[in-house]
Every structure is written in C-alpha cells, then in structure tokens.
Amino acid sequence: MEYNAKQLQIIEVAERLFADKGFAGTSVRDIAQEANVNVSMISYYFGSKEKLIEALFAMRMGESRSRMEMLLGNEDLIPIQKINILIDSAIDRLMGNQCFHNIMMREQLSSERTPAISEHIRALKLRNVQLMQKLIEEGQALGAFRKNIDLSLMSTTLYGTINYAIATQDFYKRINGLEGMEEAEFQSHLKRKLSQHLKSLFKSTVTNEHHNQD
Amino acid sequence: MEYNAKQLQIIEVAERLFADKGFAGTSVRDIAQEANVNVSMISYYFGSKEKLIEALFAMRMGESRSRMEMLLGNEDLIPIQKINILIDSAIDRLMGNQCFHNIMMREQLSSERTPAISEHIRALKLRNVQLMQKLIEEGQALGAFRKNIDLSLMSTTLYGTINYAIATQDFYKRINGLEGMEEAEFQSHLKRKLSQHLKSLFKSTVTNEHHNQD
DNA sequence: ACAAAAATCAAACGTTTGTTTGATTTTACT
DNA sequence: AGTAAAATCAAACAAACGTTTGATTTTTGT
Missing domain, CATH: 1.10.10.60 (Homeodomain-like)
Structure with a gap:
C-alpha cells in the first residue's frame, strides 16, 4: 500500500x-x-x-528487511563478528524507531488485542530469534561458541535489554548525570554504551575464549 | 492505608x-x-x-521491601552468591506480580503520565540499581569481579530480560513447543530457565573466573 | 431498639469517544 | 471550460466515558 x-x-x-x-x-x-x-x-x-x-x-x-541478509551471506566474518553485527543492527533498528517499538512493546503487553498486529509481531520475532539461533549454531559448529547456551533466552536478553534501556532512558540520563547533554548527543552516547555492553555480554557468554580486557 | x-x-x-x-x-x-x-x-x-x-x-x-535486606547483612556469602540471590529475588518478584509489573512497564513507556506514579517507579528503580551497584563494587573490592563493568546497564539487562521474557511468554511457549504444558508448571519452568540463564550470563560477565561448564 | 454512619444502588449528568453525513471546495482530466 | 472524482469541512450521531446524585439498605455503636 x-x-x-x-x-x-x-x-x-x-x-x-x-x-x-x-x-x-x-x-x-x-x-x-x-x-x-x-x-x-x-x-x-x-x-x-x-x-x-x-x-x-x-x-x-514492510521496511527494514534485507539489510541484515548481507551479514548472513558474508562468509569472511567469524561467528562473533556476525553476532556483533546482529547486536548493532538491533540497536540501530530499535533506537531509530523508538516510537514504533514503544507501540510494539505495548501491544505485546496486551494479550491479542488485535490479531492482525499480533501476527505481525510474532512473524518479526520469529525471524529475529531464528537468525540469532542460526548464528549461534554456526559458531558452535566451528567450535568457537559454547554448547550450553539457552538460544531463545539469548535473544530475550538482547531485545529485552535494548527495549528496557529505551523505556528507561530518562532514568539512565538522571543516574549518570547526563541531564545537561544535548538530545542527539545523548542518543548516540546511549547507542555506543549499549553496543559495548551487549557485545561484551555476548562475548563473555557465548564464546569459549577466556576473557581479555580491551 | x-x-x-x-x-x-x-x-x-x-x-x-x-x-x-x-x-x-x-x-x-x-x-x-x-x-x-x-x-x-x-x-x-x-x-x-x-x-x-x-x-x-x-x-x-509498600509490600516486597525488607526481604532482600537479609542478603546484604549476611557476610558469609561470596560476591557471586549475593548476585545470584539478587537475580532469583528479582525473578520471583517480577514473575509473582506479573500484572503489576506489566502496569509498571506500561507507565514507563508513557512519559510522566502521572507524576505520583512516576516518582514511585523512580524510587524503586533507584533502590534496585543501587543495590546491584553495591554488590558489584563489593565483588570488585574483593578482586572477584572485573573492573570494566557497566553498572547501570547490568541492571538494565537483568530487569529488561525478565520483563521481556514475561511480556513474550506466549511466544516463548510456542517456539519451545510447550503449548501443552500446564500453566503452573510452565511458570516454574520459565523461572528455572531464566534463573539459569541470568546466573550464567552474570557469572561470565562480571567475574574474573575462567568459564567452566556445569 | 434505635439513631448515626457506612454502604449500595439505579439513574442521571455532562463530556468525550469514534464514526457518518451532506454540503462545499479543490483537484484532475478531456 | 466543464465535468467527474477526490478532498475537506462543520455538524450531527449514538455510544461510552468518569462522576455525581439522592434515595434506600445495611452495618455499627450504644
């Protein structure tokens, strides 16, 4: 349409x-x-x-499709790099459409208010969770990732953390003393922090590597 | 009252x-x-x-206070044990009051709809984030925890993951083939999975220990 | 048992709701 | 220029909203 x-x-x-x-x-x-x-x-x-x-x-x-397919095709990337791309693209997508994802979150809180919408959300979530599972299983097959990973809860942590960070960004601003910061600057600050945090979280959790500071 | x-x-x-x-x-x-x-x-x-x-x-x-103070007083527990108690008590609290926390989540999605309620939420979140910061800093002082931990985003991950898991539990049920499971059984199943997942996540992320399977 | 207080009710109040109507203006096309 | 289609509008619509009223019943305290 x-x-x-x-x-x-x-x-x-x-x-x-x-x-x-x-x-x-x-x-x-x-x-x-x-x-x-x-x-x-x-x-x-x-x-x-x-x-x-x-x-x-x-x-x-209808928007937002197809950009992430690039990441799947590229065989040069090691598993953790693909995960990192997934993390950043999720952050960009949610932070860049905060109003819409706020509405999506509300719809998920109500049980089946509108079947057509619920179906849209289900399909989107299925794509997201299957993509992450595919990437993790690739990493496991290559011996780079641990075996005992709760696949569906990993994506819950990814999207739960981003959504919750967006929902509570005023609180985040306050407790980190960022109330004076200009809005656009704060948004990219939060994106950067979220990216670092989630990448470090996933690296520690899914990889077999011993932790090293960076 | x-x-x-x-x-x-x-x-x-x-x-x-x-x-x-x-x-x-x-x-x-x-x-x-x-x-x-x-x-x-x-x-x-x-x-x-x-x-x-x-x-x-x-x-x-007004409810729910005081039970967690026990954990702070007990000096016998090592840092990661305290974190685990914090995780389980957060899971119990949110899963045991799903309706109320659903309403809280909705209120956080609207910006300052009702000042009195926003203030309640802010105070509660402040207590939660400060408690976790205290525990993590204790662990850091004892040399058990890493230094480069994003304190405020760790609690975002904790509460974000639990809230999102609750909000999307029907989806979780479906993709894990648990639709036939009796409701009470599913609830304790989800609690157990969340507990395992978050404890493993926090252990990998905050401690200095090298990872070992269990 | 009685009087005061609290609780309950059906009905009505004035707004606001989402939607429709019917007339009028603007646009598009030949 | 003229006509059909699309767009816009103020007004009206019935239904639902949160709240109040005033009468009636139930509970309480003595």
Missing part, C-alpha cells in the same frame, strides 16, 4: 501519539489536530482508528 | 484489567462489573479512576 503526503502525516502523528499515550489513550481528534487535518479524514482514508494502527504496522513492518 | 475486602477486590480486579488492556483501555464499568460492585463505589472509595491506580501503586510498592 502506498500513501500520499496527508496520509503519511496522519500515520506519523498517530505513531508519535500512540507511543506517548497508548492506543486507547489517544483520540482521533488528538491525531487530527496535531496532523492539521479534519477528524473525518481518518475514517475517510483508513476506515477507522483500528485500521489506522494496522496501516502503521503494515508500513513499518 | 488499609483497605477492606471490597476495596481490595476492586484494586485486584483493576490491576488485572489495567495489565491486560491498559489504564485508558479499561473503563470503571469494566472494573465494577468484574468486581461485582456498583460503578459508583469506585469514586466512593477511591475518589476517581486515577486515584484508584495510585492506590494500587501505593499498596504494591
């Missing part, structure tokens, strides 16, 4: 408001006002508020 | 519904119906729907 400028404007405003106040907490009049359109345009273009959030999901899910 | 049976009934039903459908997505009539009370009783007892969720937070926050 392709959208014109007005429709995109509505979707993007809705994304921001849904992320901030939740789906039920956001009225179509809120959206219409911030998007500078008449209330009736939402039903006119999307059919209903419910179909609007489904359109948002269909749109955002 | 102490509540009578009817008030507790309202709070507990509200907790379940807020967790499942969100605060804005739950109507006072939903709550009244499931709690078998008249709609007006909610305003009568709590003043408003908003004050009801604040009462819920005040009640749940």
